[in-house]
Amino acid sequence: MRSLTLAEARERSSLITITSYAVELDLDQGAEVFGSHTTARFTCAEPGAETWVDLKAHSVETVSLNGEPIDPDRVSDGRLALSGLAADNELVVAATMAYSHDGQGLHRATDPADDLDYVYGHLFLDAAPSVFACFDQPDLKAPYDVTVRAPLDWTVIGNGAATRTAPGTWVLATTKPLATYFVTVCAGPYVSVRDEHDGIPLGIHARASLREPLERHAAELFDVTKRSFDYFHGLFGIRYPFGEYHQVFVPEFNAGAMENPGCVTFRDQYLYRGAATRDELLTRANTVSHEMSHMWFGDIVTMRWWDDLWLNESFAEYMSHRALVDATEYTDAWVDSSIVRKVWGYGAERSPSTHPVAGVEALDAQSALQNFDGISYAKGAATLRQLIAYVGDDPFIAGVRAYLTDKSYGNGTLADFLGAIETASGKDLEAWSRAWLLTADRDTLSVDLEEQGGVVESAVVRRESPADRPADRPHAFDVAGWTDGREVARASVTVTGPETTLAGLEGTPEPAVVVPNASDLTWARVRLSDSTVAALPSQLAQVPDAQARAVVWSALIDGVHGATVSPDTFLDVFDASWPHESNSSILTRVAAYAEHRVVPWFVPRPAQDDALDRLNRAGSGLLERSGAGTTESLAAARLVAGTSDDAVLLRAWADGHGLPAGLEEDGDFRWIVVRNLASRGLVGADEIEAFRAKDDTLQGSLNALMCRASLPEADAKAWAWQQLTGREGRSNYEMIHLARGFWAAPDDDLVADYVSRYFTDVPAMSGWVGEDALSRVVLVAFPKVFTDETARLSARAISRDDLTPAVRRSLVDADAELREALASRATFGAAV
Structure with missing residues (x-):
């Protein structure tokens, strides 16, 4: 369907003003479709003019404008033309809409744990017309009155406070003016925990099968919610205006969360079923606070x-x-x-x-x-x-x-x-x-030191602007240096030219490690000196400043991608420093990056087993000396579970024997082990199904799909490819998990035939998969066969003129990552 253009939006907003929407949704018509009845009232600045309303319906039953019927067959390409507008208008549309399974529109999912269905609205960007007739652009805001009919055992939550007025009928309070993409309804047998803070009713909701983690995490979620409310009230000087505040953890959500006023939706993986590291809790807290800040910046304005x-x-x-x-x-x-x-x-x-x-x-x-x-x-x-x-x-x-x-x-x-x-x-x-704001790309920051007798004689910050995108960006940041864990130098600086003298470092002892942008205050490529990189294996773990350590790791990752730091150097620093890391975010994220990106992408295939063994040894050593149930123990156990080739250990852990303390009932951890076993051919489809039966939940089913796709067998790959790219009715999450497992293979020969198929089969999915979901599938499913032939096929695909914008953008980004891997292997492959 055609996408709204800026010119069209400007023309329509200059013509009409929306007064109100009244939307009635009937969610009690079965699992495939729902009823939608919309009454939109609006004024027109030029009576007699014409415009259109956006409508993406399964079928349209009746339409009337100011009491006069309009032929429903006039809907074309998602639009219904409206002519002869009056100064004041009332549009009434009765339609039948289709539930989605790709995370856009009104998404419906079945929880295999209990076969209960859940519905939530994600109307971001241009999905609102698939739920109700509307003038779908962000500057045509209006208040909403929403009524929902639902099965008797369902709960309804939305932008306005929901009241059950009769069995199966819910009326939501009139909202403040909202953009169409903020409207949501969540309905199903959700379980809830409620509270109140500063006069604001609070609710947290999730699927019935997630009652235990919901109740276990509720106190933490409410605490962050309350603290964020107090903080933003004080900072902005404007009280939260949208009435009740609900946070709904919904299944198969494409993003992290969505800031619908009064009814924020989150991916329900944030309700950790098993053990969670501190950084995972931090990430969730950040998301809670992020979405709340949108209530002011995005929702009010x-x-x-x-x-x-x-x-x-x-x-x-x-x-x-x-x-x-x-x-x-x-x-x-x-x-x-x-x-x-x-x-x-x-x-x-x-x-x-x-x-x-x-x-x-x-x-x-x-x-x-x-x-x-x-x-x-x-x-x-x-x-x-x-x-x-x-x-x-x-x-x-x-x-x-x-x-x-x-x-x-x-x-x-x-x-x-x-x-x-x-x-x-x-x-x-x-x-x-x-x-x-108006110039792309980033500057490169580096520090040149000259020393005499171990003392810094001169220090200069260099700022290099990209030659093809020059800009004169001022940078305010600091530079710091350490030797054997002691901070020997730190200086703040505002850089406004290509070279800036760091007088604050002159006369200080020469540091073993020098970190530009040590407090990470600016946006730039940080180029570490050769001497600093060489010193990192012995020095980084001793640096007491976690922020500076994060900047160093980020610079190393950037260098690996840019073929200026070898993957072997990265692994040397990992071996020496990671087991001693005390910050949860650095510990878990660097381990995940090493396992899932540095080794499989940048280390040549013949050296990957040895590289994984290095990671496994680091994880095993940390696991042995970590306290039971700590973030360190969990991060180490996850790394061992994903990298070990010890079949006896992996089978024991998969069967629940000899597990690290705190992981005895952790189904998510078991799936890390099972995926490792599956990718090595140490379990088969029947055993994967047996593990799924032990974890008969939505997440268990998704992990089972990923493990089946990981099996190193031709039949398993053929099955997975058909499930991924065929019209098999798979949800957005199912497609992503199939894609995550597919390219796992002992050698490229097993999946080589699918490289060319990817560039035809996956873009073709735009015929039945929404753009938001498909853009993610394109990235995850991109071939992990790092050859010049893959690059050639990718370049040819990008040059096609029939790709949708989302597919093209994801292909460009995936292709760039492929070429980074090829460049690194060409530069450092022999050394690794």
């Missing part, structure tokens, strides 16, 4: 058009980390950002698809989705930190308050936001925004 969507996400990314550090126990949230979010963002910046943070005009709605990436989130947040360094924190918050107050329940633009900051700070931001 919404961007006018999708090309300013980055501002919502950058703001929430920054504010959630700030709130965790200032108001919760997770005071190391910025360390987590360095090793998780910024590593993701730097990857997006390395790709040919890199783009400026702002100023990329999205000519249609689907184009906007392509820039919804680590640049919009992580780089945007880092840019806001630099903006604060430039204007000051107090003027920044004053500007934010003014922007939110002035634009409440309406729409804003980047120009509006920057104008508010300029007024509050008295500083002109034109040059700053041109360099930081």
Whole structure:
């Protein structure tokens, strides 16, 4: 279906104003379809003019405009033309809609644990017309009255407080003006935990089979929720205006969460069934705070058009980390950002698809989705930190308050936001925004030291701007140095040119390790000196500053991807430093990166077994000396479970024998072991099914699919490929898990024939899979056969003119990662 263009959106918003929506949903019509009845009231600035309403229905029963019937067959390509508009209009549409299974629209999922069905709405971007007739663009906001008919044993939750007015009938309170993409309804036999804070009713909800983890994690979730409310109330000076605040953990969710006012939806993997590391709890707390900050920035004030969507996400990314550090126990949230979010963002910046943070005009709605990436989130947040360094924190918050107050329940633009900051700070931001927001790519920061007799004689920071995307970005950051665990130097600096003298380092002892951007205050490629890299195996574990250690690991990862750091060097540092790491985020994320990216992508196949053995030895050593049930023990056990080739150990763990303390009943941990066994051919499909029967849940079924796809057998690969790329009715999550397992193989020959098939079969799935879900499948399913032939086929596929925007963008990004792997192997393969 055609995507709304910016020109069309501007024309329609200049013509009409939406007064209200009344939406009635009948969710008691079976598992495939639901009834949708919409009454939309709107005014028209030019009576007699024409426009259209967006409608993506299974069937349309009746339509009337101002009491006059309209032929339902006039719906074409997701649009229903409306002509002869009056000054005041009432549009009534009765339709039947189809549930989705790809995480977009009104998604319906069956929990195999009890065969109960759950529904949730994810109307992001352009999915709202598949739920109700609407004028689907972010600047046409209106209040909603929603009524839901549902099976008698279902609970209904939505943007407004839900009241059961009769058996199976629920009425939701009238909302504040909302953009169409914020509307949601969650319905099913959800279980709930409720509380209240500062006059705000709170609810947390999940599938019935997740009652135990829901109740176990409720106190922590409520604590973060309450602390975030208090923090944002104080910071923004505006009380939360959307009534009740519900957080619903829903199945098969495409993203981490969605900031629907009053009814935030989360992926239900955040309700950890088994053991959770501290950084996993931090990640969840960050997501809770992130979505709450959107209640102000995004929900009270919404961007006018999708090309300013980055501002919502950058703001929430920054504010959630700030709130965790200032108001919760997770005071190391910025360390987590360095090793998780910024590593993701730097990857997006390395790709040919890199783009400026702002100023990329999205000519249609689907184009906007392509820039919804680590640049919009992580780089945007880092840019806001630099903006604060430039204007000051107090003027920044004053500007934010003014922007939110002035634009409440309406729409804003980047120009509006920057104008508010300029007024509050008295500083002109034109040059700053041109360099930081309107120019893609990043600078490279490095430090050159000259020493005499072990004392620093001169120190210079070098800032290199990309030659093909030059910019004059000011950077405020610090440089620090350590020797044998002792900080011997630290200096703050604002860099405004190619070279800046670091007078603060002159006369200090020469450090063994020098870290530019040690507190990770700016966005840049950090180039470590050769002497620092050489010293890391003996020095990094002794550096007491977790933030600086995260910056070093991020720089090493960046270097591996850029073929400036060999994977062997990375593994040398891992061997020496990782077993002594005390920060949970660094510990777990670096281990996962080593196992799932560095070894399989950058280490040549003949050397991969030895590399995995190095990881296994590191994990085993840490496991032996870690306290039972600690993050260290869990991280080490997971690494051993994924890398060990000890069939006796793996089979014992899979059967529940000799497990590390705290993992005796952990089904998710068992699946790590089973996947390892499956990929080595040490279990078969029947045994995988037996393990699934022990974990007869949604997550257990997904893991079983991944393990079956991992089996090193031709028949297993053929089956998995058909399930993945055929019209087999698989959900978005099922496709992702099949893709995760498929390319596991003892050698490339087993899956070589599927490389060319990928470039035809997967793009063709756009005929029945939504763009959001398919973009993820394209990335995960991209061939893990790292050859020049794969690169040739990939380049040819990207040049096709029939790809959807989401497929093309994901192919470009996956192709870039393939070429990074090829470049690294070509540079360092012989050494490894």
